[in-house]
Amino acid sequence: MSWIPFWPDTASNTAVTVNTLAIGLFAVSAFICLVVYALILLFAFRYRRGGSADRSHRVKKSWHWEIGWTSATLIAFLVLFVWGAGAYLWLYQPPANAGDEIYVVGKQWMWKVEHPGGQREIDALHVPLGRPIRLVLTSQDVIHSFFIPDFRIKHDVLPGQYETMWFTATKKGEFRIECTQFCGTQHAEMGGWVTVMDPADYQRWLNDQGAEPDLARQGEALFRQLGCSGCHGANSTVHAPSLAGIYGKPVQLEGGRSEIVDDRYIHDCIMLPRTERVAGYPPIMPTFAGQIGEEDVLKLVAYIKSLGNPASAAR
Amino acid sequence: MTVTTFIPAKSTAVKNYLTAGFGIRSWLLTTDHKRIGLMFFGSVTFFFFIGGAAATLIRLDLLDPAGRLVQPDMYNRLFTMHGVVMVWFFLIPSIPTTLGNFFLPLMIGAKDLAFPRLNLLSWYLFNASGILAVYFLLVGGVDTGWTFYTPLSSQYATGHVLPAAMAVFVNGFSSILTGLNFIVTTHRLRAPGMTWFRLPLFVWAIYATSLVMVLATPVLAMTLALMSMERFLGIGLFDPAIGGDPLLFQHLFWFYSHPAVYIMILPAMGVVSEVIACYARKPVFGYRGMAYALMSIAVIGFFVWGHHMFVTGMSLYSGVVFSFMSFIVAVPSAIKVFNWIATLHKGWITFDAPMLYALGFVGLFTTGGVTGLVVATLAADVHLHDTYFVIAHFHFIMVGGTVSAYFAGLHYWWPKITGRLYPEMWARLAAILTFTGFNFTFFPQFILGYLGMPRRYHAYPPEFQVWNVLSSAGASILAIAYILPLAYLGWSLLYGKRAGSNPWHATGLEWMTSSPPPEHNFVRTPVVTSAPYAYPDPETLADEPAGRRPQA
Numbered sequence: 079m080s081w082i083p084f085w086p087d088t089a090s091n092t093a094v095t096v097n098t099l100a101i102g103l104f105a106v107s108a109f110i111c112l113v114v115y116a117l118i119l120l121f122a123f124r125y126r127r128g129g130s131a132d133r134s135h136r137v138k139k140s141w142h143w144e145i146g147w148t149s150a151t152l153i154a155f156l157v158l159f160v161w162g163a164g165a166y167l168w169l170y171q172p173p174a175n176a177g178d179e180i181y182v183v184g185k186q187w188m189w190k191v192e193h194p195g196g197q198r199e200i201d202a203l204h205v206p207l208g209r210p211i212r213l214v215l216t217s218q219d220v221i222h223s224f225f226i227p228d229f230r231i232k233h234d235v236l237p238g239q240y241e242t243m244w245f246t247a248t249k250k251g252e253f254r255i256e257c258t259q260f261c262g263t264q265h266a267e268m269g270g271w272v273t274v275m276d277p278a279d280y281q282r283w284l285n286d287q288g289a290e291p292d293l294a295r296q297g298e299a300l301f302r303q304l305g306c307s308g309c310h311g312a313n314s315t316v317h318a319p320s321l322a323g324i325y326g327k328p329v330q331l332e333g334g335r336s337e338i339v340d341d342r343y344i345h346d347c348i349m350l351p352r353t354e355r356v357a358g359y360p361p362i363m364p365t366f367a368g369q370i371g372e373e374d375v376l377k378l379v380a381y382i383k384s385l386g387n388p389a390s391a392a393r
Numbered sequence: 394m395t396v397t398t399f400i401p402a403k404s405t406a407v408k409n410y411l412t413a414g415f416g417i418r419s420w421l422l423t424t425d426h427k428r429i430g431l432m433f434f435g436s437v438t439f440f441f442f443i444g445g446a447a448a449t450l451i452r453l454d455l456l457d458p459a460g461r462l463v464q465p466d467m468y469n470r471l472f473t474m475h476g477v478v479m480v481w482f483f484l485i486p487s488i489p490t491t492l493g494n495f496f497l498p499l500m501i502g503a504k505d506l507a508f509p510r511l512n513l514l515s516w517y518l519f520n521a522s523g524i525l526a527v528y529f530l531l532v533g534g535v536d537t538g539w540t541f542y543t544p545l546s547s548q549y550a551t552g553h554v555l556p557a558a559m560a561v562f563v564n565g566f567s568s569i570l571t572g573l574n575f576i577v578t579t580h581r582l583r584a585p586g587m588t589w590f591r592l593p594l595f596v597w598a599i600y601a602t603s604l605v606m607v608l609a610t611p612v613l614a615m616t617l618a619l620m621s622m623e624r625f626l627g628i629g630l631f632d633p634a635i636g637g638d639p640l641l642f643q644h645l646f647w648f649y650s651h652p653a654v655y656i657m658i659l660p661a662m663g664v665v666s667e668v669i670a671c672y673a674r675k676p677v678f679g680y681r682g683m684a685y686a687l688m689s690i691a692v693i694g695f696f697v698w699g700h701h702m703f704v705t706g707m708s709l710y711s712g713v714v715f716s717f718m719s720f721i722v723a724v725p726s727a728i729k730v731f732n733w734i735a736t737l738h739k740g741w742i743t744f745d746a747p748m749l750y751a752l753g754f755v756g757l758f759t760t761g762g763v764t765g766l767v768v769a770t771l772a773a774d775v776h777l778h779d780t781y782f783v784i785a786h787f788h789f790i791m792v793g794g795t796v797s798a799y800f801a802g803l804h805y806w807w808p809k810i811t812g813r814l815y816p817e818m819w820a821r822l823a824a825i826l827t828f829t830g831f832n833f834t835f836f837p838q839f840i841l842g843y844l845g846m847p848r849r850y851h852a853y854p855p856e857f858q859v860w861n862v863l864s865s866a867g868a869s870i871l872a873i874a875y876i877l878p879l880a881y882l883g884w885s886l887l888y889g890k891r892a893g894s895n896p897w898h899a900t901g902l903e904w905m906t907s908s909p910p911p912e913h914n915f916v917r918t919p920v921v922t923s924a925p926y927a928y929p930d931p932e933t934l935a936d937e938p939a940g941r942r943p944q945a
Binding site: 081082084095096103107110111117121125127136137140148151152159167168170223225230233234241257261262264353367 | 682
């Protein structure tokens, strides 16, 4: 009966990994339940009051039984633990060859997607078949969770944090996106569809999305428009750190700590500029929290990231 | 256990606790743990049906994939109400404050709890907070879920979050006072000869639960206070927009709320140990192992909270540690299941209602336990987290487990509490309906979960309808199974046969006194000389014809 679903579609490499693990876990669970129910029924019948089964020579010393089943369950559990933990570290760490980052911003109650080429979608995500895709997720307001059941992956989407997830789609078609972290009134409506396309179709789709400049270019425009360039620009007289080539480098902070300049650090410098101030610079940068949305922050991050790396270029 | 220097109370000579005083003052100002236990019984029953009404509406709404019965906001308020009421006003207090209150002193041979007035205060705090919570949940509603996750609860939710959090805050003090009372009572008021390893497992379970109550509940109070400070005063603690950390709230919340799960299940384990021993007419197999298992669950239960946060972006390696600890805490639970089964081996088993509930508990708890391992497995949880699989898992533990055990205990001790016998056949029917209805309600949710149906959805993709309809149909059987005892237990109060002091021929000090017990429990303080569950061995019953039930 096809109208009674028992198992979700398996449409990515991550889904295969989780399926194998889940089948293993379900088999172990079913076996344990079966043994428990069978023993209860067997003993309940055999040793019912009025039954004539032999009750002599009861087991009195229990300790070797206790040690026996304690070690047996412990060993079985450890095997499951190691299997699950190994798969988890693989699931949640994007491989080095994962392609361009696609940004996903959750807000009450929609998913906004920005491709590196500047293409934008709402409640939809187009990806090519067979290529590792890396998503960078953040939230505009409350905590959401980005879940694609047919890929067996989800990740919470937090305000003020960049989380990454990845997958390689292995099946063409449309697959549901759901929000799994309760986020208010229309939580159940917050969703959409992943469309998996042939790489050639995907390229065509990207090209058909209108001539928006890419994310970094959009970020550059914002950088001027918001007045960032007034202080951080090359000819500025204001005492503000230069942003050229800082991405991925450690920076010395006020108070002695040092941080690597990554998406999260740049985000926080824009939204909460007083908390992780670069050593030697006065606390004069205004916060942009409440003035620009997470999508704009992502564009600025993309721009700063694109500002090259003169040190390595010189080498 | 063997009891010496004990003279049974003559029922005519000594007033029992119910006839010791009449009128409303004799109840509302009582310090008798038995009366307070009964008053708690009234309160938690009331809240159980409030939470149950919310569940009924939820299941009705989910009959239809479009969820047209109630508006989305209403649905969100319903599941918040269901969660808040069932967790804090039913499951956590259920067994400890009713059966624990009533039987802890009786089982250790004490006249009352160590602090009778605190016990009464606990009941007042409980009702005040409960009525406050239900009032605010009804009039304006709270739409955060029982988990109050920030920044939704502190910055975005529109309902009466603060008063509801305040109610839960006050409720926590009731929990702490009850826990404190039980700990001191167990340490100080045991009858002569009642050493630690002569304590019935129910007492061990209540003791372990009380430790968790006293140590974990203050953290909930702090967490809710901090959340309220952010919501009310705008202090940036959890909302990153004002410099907070949203995961900090989850760490604090689950530091309480995971141990809270053990507050719910440990007393249930205690009840089931008493019942299985009585109806298998055997000592509990591996008694010491069972006591150690209870204590180790209580302790290790404090180190697993992070397994609620595997997909939050918490460090991957702390995820690995929390997964490992979650597997470790499952070991003592597994030991308990094996020991209950071994207790059945070579017993003289009868299938009275409490035993049916208890055997149902073992089966459902096992199912809930192994599926708990599934979600404790990191990579599987990435898919299953916040889906109906998790809903099914924890309902197997809390409803299949705790509620079944609560009913087992209620039936088992009903004759002692009321002095009356309930109609056995009706009770067996209710036990069987509970087990059947429960499986029909919650097993389909495992399938829904793996299919990817998220929790807290008032509407869902139409392909999931079959399983939701099956689940709702099962819930209607479950509803009948829960209402039925109200009828026949109520009936038994008036028309039930007189029970006598020990209708089940059970061991344990509570059965050595009359039913209902006299005001101060025992006419003379009992002296204990042997281990619990001294049901006779078949070897010592050589004269008995084979197959006959040994009479205690």
